[in-house]
Amino acid sequence: MNEQQAIKPYVIGLDLGGTNSVFGIVDSRGEIKATTAIKTQGYDKVEDYVAASVEALQIIIDQVGGIEKIKAMGIGAPNANYYKGTIEHATNLSWGRGIVPLADMFSKALGIPVGMTNDANAAAIGEQAYGAARGMKNFIVITLGTGVGSGIVVNGQLLYGHDGFAGELGHVTMVREGGRPCGCGRTGCLEAYCSATGVARTARELLASTDRPSLLRELNPDQITSLDVSIAAGKGDEMANEIFQFTGKMLGEACADFAAFSSPEAFIFFGGLVKAGELIMKPIREAYNNHVMPIFRGKAQFLVSGLDGSSAAVLGASAIGWEIN
Amino acid sequence: MNEQQAIKPYVIGLDLGGTNSVFGIVDSRGEIKATTAIKTQGYDKVEDYVAASVEALQIIIDQVGGIEKIKAMGIGAPNANYYKGTIEHATNLSWGRGIVPLADMFSKALGIPVGMTNDANAAAIGEQAYGAARGMKNFIVITLGTGVGSGIVVNGQLLYGHDGFAGELGHVTMVREGGRPCGCGRTGCLEAYCSATGVARTARELLASTDRPSLLRELNPDQITSLDVSIAAGKGDEMANEIFQFTGKMLGEACADFAAFSSPEAFIFFGGLVKAGELIMKPIREAYNNHVMPIFRGKAQFLVSGLDGSSAAVLGASAIGWEIN
Numbered sequence: 001m002n003e004q005q006a007i008k009p010y011v012i013g014l015d016l017g018g019t020n021s022v023f024g025i026v027d028s029r030g031e032i033k034a035t036t037a038i039k040t041q042g043y044d045k046v047e048d049y050v051a052a053s054v055e056a057l058q059i060i061i062d063q064v065g066g067i068e069k070i071k072a073m074g075i076g077a078p079n080a081n082y083y084k085g086t087i088e089h090a091t092n093l094s095w096g097r098g099i100v101p102l103a104d105m106f107s108k109a110l111g112i113p114v115g116m117t118n119d120a121n122a123a124a125i126g127e128q129a130y131g132a133a134r135g136m137k138n139f140i141v142i143t144l145g146t147g148v149g150s151g152i153v154v155n156g157q158l159l160y161g162h163d164g165f166a167g168e169l170g171h172v173t174m175v176r177e178g179g180r181p182c183g184c185g186r187t188g189c190l191e192a193y194c195s196a197t198g199v200a201r202t203a204r205e206l207l208a209s210t211d212r213p214s215l216l217r218e219l220n221p222d223q224i225t226s227l228d229v230s231i232a233a234g235k236g237d238e239m240a241n242e243i244f245q246f247t248g249k250m251l252g253e254a255c256a257d258f259a260a261f262s263s264p265e266a267f268i269f270f271g272g273l274v275k276a277g278e279l280i281m282k283p284i285r286e287a288y289n290n291h292v293m294p295i296f297r298g299k300a301q302f303l304v305s306g307l308d309g310s311s312a313a314v315l316g317a318s319a320i321g322w323e324i325n
Numbered sequence: 326m327n328e329q330q331a332i333k334p335y336v337i338g339l340d341l342g343g344t345n346s347v348f349g350i351v352d353s354r355g356e357i358k359a360t361t362a363i364k365t366q367g368y369d370k371v372e373d374y375v376a377a378s379v380e381a382l383q384i385i386i387d388q389v390g391g392i393e394k395i396k397a398m399g400i401g402a403p404n405a406n407y408y409k410g411t412i413e414h415a416t417n418l419s420w421g422r423g424i425v426p427l428a429d430m431f432s433k434a435l436g437i438p439v440g441m442t443n444d445a446n447a448a449a450i451g452e453q454a455y456g457a458a459r460g461m462k463n464f465i466v467i468t469l470g471t472g473v474g475s476g477i478v479v480n481g482q483l484l485y486g487h488d489g490f491a492g493e494l495g496h497v498t499m500v501r502e503g504g505r506p507c508g509c510g511r512t513g514c515l516e517a518y519c520s521a522t523g524v525a526r527t528a529r530e531l532l533a534s535t536d537r538p539s540l541l542r543e544l545n546p547d548q549i550t551s552l553d554v555s556i557a558a559g560k561g562d563e564m565a566n567e568i569f570q571f572t573g574k575m576l577g578e579a580c581a582d583f584a585a586f587s588s589p590e591a592f593i594f595f596g597g598l599v600k601a602g603e604l605i606m607k608p609i610r611e612a613y614n615n616h617v618m619p620i621f622r623g624k625a626q627f628l629v630s631g632l633d634g635s636s637a638a639v640l641g642a643s644a645i646g647w648e649i650n
Contacts, residue, residue: 138487152586154486159479161588162463163624166479168585171618173578174501184618253498260493261477261586263486293496293509299488 008071010064012057012112013318015119016040016077018092021049023057024314025064028322030130032311034060046095050105057110072113073106074320076122076313083164085116115324119143119313121158121167123270123305124151125323126316132268132306139266140258141305142169142251144273144280147183148191148198154262169258170195174250194251196226196272202243203229214239230276244279251280252287259288259296270305270312277304333396335389337382337437338643340444341365341402343417346374348382349639350389353647355455357636359385371420371430379434397438398431399645401447401638408489410441440649444468444638446483446492448595448630449476450648451641457593457631464591465583466630467494467576469598469605472508473516473523479587494583495520499575519576521551521597527568528554539564555601569604576605577612584613584621595630595637602629 010033015022017040024035036056043049061067079090085103090096107114117125124141127133133141137156143149148170152159159166170191171184179188180201192198204221207214215232216224216239232240255267273280285302307315335358340347342365349360361381368374386392404415410428415421432439442450449466452458458466462481468474473495477484484491495516496509504513505526517523529546532539540557541549541564557565580592598605610627632640 136487138491154479154484154491155482157480159587161479162461162590163588163621165620166463166586166588168618168620171585172582173616176499176501176578186616186618253501257497257582258586260496261491261583262484263488263491263493265487291498291511293493293511295490295493296488 008069010070011318011321012061012070012073012110013314013316013321014053014073014075014077014106015122015313015317016075017313018078021053022314023053023060024311024318025060025070026315026318026321030126030307030315032314034063035311035314036060041094043095046100046102046105049095050102050109053106054109067111070110070112072115072321072324073110074122074125074317074322074324075103075106075114075116076119076317076320077102077116078118080116080118081164082115082117082121082158082160085114087116113321113324115320117158117320118149119316120149120270121151121160122316122320123149123307123312124153124158124268124316125319126307126312127268127270127305128153129319129322130307130315131312132303133266134306136265138262139264139268140169140255140262141268141270142255143271144194144269145196145271148195152262153264159262169254172254172257174254190250190254194247194254194273199226199229199243199247199273200224202246203240206239206243212239216240226273226276230279233276233279241279244276245283247273248280248283249287252284252289253291255284255288255300255302256292256296259292259300263296264300266301266303268303268305270307274304333394335395336643336646337386337395337398337435338639338641338646339378339398339400339402339431340447340638340642341400342638343403346378347639348378348385349636349643350385350395351640351643351646355451355632355640357639359388360636360639361385366419368420371425371427374420375427375430375434378431382435392436395435395437397440397646397649398435399447399450399642399647399649400428400431400439400441401444401642401645402427402441403443405441405443406489407440407442407446407483407485410439412441438646438649440645442483442645443474444641445474445595446476446485447641447645448474448632448637449478449483449593449641450644451632451637452593452595452630453478454644454647455632455640456637457628458591459631461590463587464589464593465494465580465587466593466595467580468596469519469594470521470596473520477587478589484587494579497579497582499579515575515579519572519579519598524551524554524568524572524598525549527571528565531564531568537564541565551598551601555604558601558604566604569601570608572598573605573608574612577609577614578616580609580613580625581617581621584617584625588621589625591626591628593628593630595632599629
């Protein structure tokens, strides 16, 4: 522990999700000392959201000895611009239209530095600070949730690009002709196939296009989730296993392209879909080894997140606090 | 000019090609003060190659005032390992089998620091030092020659990855099913379509698979080059124009994926194929704008190399000399 950490041993992390805003006060080893939460929605104005946040935060700040014990705050949020500390055009947040200078607002309200980045970048910083990427300087975190996100670390630094928006690996094109529509407005993106919703969609397509038996036929097709597919695969269901094979193969082929870009020492997978374990990790590794350029073969590790699932997003956000001044 | 540049105002660049090894002594503005060359091949032992190089170099070193005027040497070479200063398994060089510590050998022979990287990375450093990327911190140089190479700069630094081999963008997979064989042993790579040899191959395939008239039919198919296609396109030949459309479209789609990775402010194209000018640049830009994620649209510039063609490779190699200590 260095001198500054002895004086200010904590950072605040905010995982700003579409439904809940979860706050944690975290020490340098990634231990969460106190936590609280408010609803993200229901505020017309961002000022009201920040005021409600600070009110909830004050209680846990007092628990750890007051604001003078806290070095900084990190926010992981959708549509976050790291360079400007703004949330931009987050139309799914009631107070998120236009350009919202959220980092500045929290900084003024709390009197500490505040940094902000998107969820996947926060996950990457969290893995580096407390998780599976400790000591690594070149790695890629791929988040498999509602969407597919990524945080890319090169030379020890998160890759932001010239505008702050680099690392959108969920939106490389994997199917160039006749690909699935993607939420980004284009077609064939990795996210359209390999997110949790993509996996459910693969299941619905397979069920509709074949007569093959499957445990998944017992479910309402419109309500099938990636968890249902995972459970069926765990019971040995052939179609469910095939869905994970298909998903993992595409992810492994995508990672082979990513290796040609930044040659990371590890790919770290994070998010709900990772709970399927070897069902998804094995086909990822196999497809990677079959498709990667020979010069990179056998060099990269394939890891699952080293952060505790329920608090991973808060930990990731908090880690931004150690990075800023 | 800083103090060190006043004392040691020059660097040596070596463009180590399969046929010729071209040396230049370069000042900080990218002006070549003296140049010489030897044949790359014909030496059984690397010691003999280095001795012949130093003998040729001594003459131009004396021309600029002696070795004490020279800060360092940079080498751009195939199969170069930046981290180790070695050439690895360059089976097409008579003295290049195994692992050759070429940077160390030149450093001992000349008494100055020597750095080495591959040709495309050297081009990227050259563009940053003297060319189209001056002042840029995030850009990608794509070399379109016998192969497709790339040098990626992020946060002002060349991206080497954990093993020194990052930035092999010629080997992302663009055609996932039934793609062309590539020199790397896989299929469907960008390089198999968009290198100069890929363009010639596209021409041969189109000529063989259709009866359409074309100026290219006047040539021996086996000897068609990308320059022939460029000349025919310049005369308004429809098939030749279609070949550039096809090539540029694939490059533009690839760049759209690269934007999702590192969000560069510019893509800079370098090498023989770039001489086709707007014939290739226009379809690249169009395909990029049609395929890139909306968040990146309209942000990146598409530039051609700012380095003088005949000396670009030497300039790029020399620029490594400014980077090392």
